[in-house]
């Protein structure tokens with residue numbers, strides 16, 4: 368039976384790569400993304416590879432108040448049940464927090480944190496009533512430690528990681544049929560994220576631990592299919608992380624600063 372998957376930011380980058388994986392499995396897709404043109408371009412790209420794919424999009428600014436509720440109403444008007452929700456829409460801003468426009472940081476917190484939280488809260492009861500479902504929350508490897516140069520972005524992703532992991536445990540203990548998968552992608556080489564965040568010149572996108580949107584998508588689907596509740600995406604990142612666990616905290620902080628410096 369075909370499942371319906373709601374992906375925020377499904378029209379490009381990681382969201383589009385993940386949508387290709389779902390389409391390959393015959394799943395129907397609902398996208399909530401910022402720009403109508405990106406939705407149209409992403410839809411055309413998806414259909415070129417999967418001509419039978421079912422995909423509909425809602426152009427919406429998730430940084431604006433009340434928009435997560437609009438997404439919930441729209442999705443439930445399109446499908447009887449939502450089998451999976453992927454909270455993927457998000458963006459970053461590189462620089463000194465004191466120099467970044469306040470409105471840009473406010474919008475980042477609204478999209479990366481508030482919209483993710485509102486959509487997660489709204490779909491838990493919907494999925495429980497329907498007998499089950501999966502919520503995939505995209506954090507980042509920036510979630511592990513404070514990151515000067517990415518202060519607010521890393522803090523939003525720390526929220527996503529802590530909240531989602533705790534929620535997964537709570538739902539499991541309560542025997543809820545809803546599961547939560549937390550995803551921490553390494554720096555992705557081939558999406559627009561780094562340019563939009565003014566980070567194209569930053570070392571981390573050039574390091575040995577980078578990944579691609581396709582690898583992130585494959586790791587997420589494998590995580591869902593094998594019942595994981597946490598995925599650190601990218602084989603190179605997983606190897607680096609094992610090494611980092613052996614280092615003392617000051618050495619890790621030094622490495623993070625080095626990774627976030629320009630090349």
Ligand SMILES: NC(=O)c1ccc[n+]([C@@H]2O[C@H](COP(=O)([O-])OP(=O)(O)OC[C@H]3O[C@@H](n4cnc5c(N)ncnc54)[C@H](OP(=O)(O)O)[C@@H]3O)[C@@H](O)[C@H]2O)c1
Pocket residue numbers: 375376377378379380381382399400401402403405406427428429430455456457458459478505506507508551552553554555556558559560561563
């Ligand atoms: N790229 C990385 O290195 C990396 C690493 C770790 C985690 N992540 C996380 O992975 C997720 C996806 O990143 P990506 O690399 O695929 O980035 P991307 O290519 O820039 O795509 C971001 C997506 O989010 C949507 N979006 C942004 N602001 C929005 C808003 N205000 N309202 C609604 N939708 C909005 C965009 O919609 P439009 O297409 O309409 O513009 C786009 O589809 C993000 O949460 C990011 O923080 C990325």
